Amino acid sequence: MSQPSVFDCSVIYLPRIHNRAGNITPIHNSREIPFDVRRIFYLYDIPGGESRGAHAHRRCHQFLVAVSGCFEVLLDDGHTQRLVMLNRPYMGLHIPPGMWASEVNFSSGSVCLVLASELYDEHDYIRNYDDFKSFRTPA
Template sequence: MNIEIINIPKIENSQGNLAVIEHNAIPFDIKRVYYLYDIPSSAKRGGHSHKKLKQVLVAISGSFDVVLKDGSQEQIVTLNKPDKGLLINSNVWRELENFSSGAVCLVMASDVFSEGDYIRDFQEYLDYLKFNHML
């Protein structure tokens, strides 16, 4: 699967830790940053894929699961450490679920928002992969 766990550099201190995202901590130029918060535990987010966009997701507070699919396999990654990021490359379906109370998901993206880059229907996603010979 076209994903990777990224270690975000941190500075540990008895008065609290500091995570630093600079230089080449993220393997692409960050063009957009947003975060999800106040998400009910029963809610699901995501439910889409991107044709070109890459993202890094970080649980900066709390925890949540990321269900990842590439058309042939499924993997679930639990994010619960603010010094670990999940790199999701293009053409990977993602769904976010099982949000803990107070969970905050930070998302860093390789480009600005473009509706044309989204695939929001799973069957359409599978058809896209087949058409582009990615399956």
């Protein structure tokens, strides 16, 4: 099985239902996003310009949405880096397992919604970049 590259991380535009009283964006398991959601969390009250993340997952897929404000996601597959801007609540970024990701350059008041394919499991996290590089290197 080959490891994903930064180009396997895809920006997905979500459906928008327009209404004069405001819009709604529905998200369904394995429909708008390519996995079933088992955990939802969000990051907020992040000081402007700060960073979060800086880790990879062994098994967990993640889908990030800037539901308010904006931030960038720095993706790294061990060889190539790619920077993706998230600044609309109807677009999200799918990050497959085996990808180092850091959320950077948060605007003030940003909220990052994260939909994850797995329940929290500390053993799924790779938090050290050298360990990540070893994980990415075929045995």
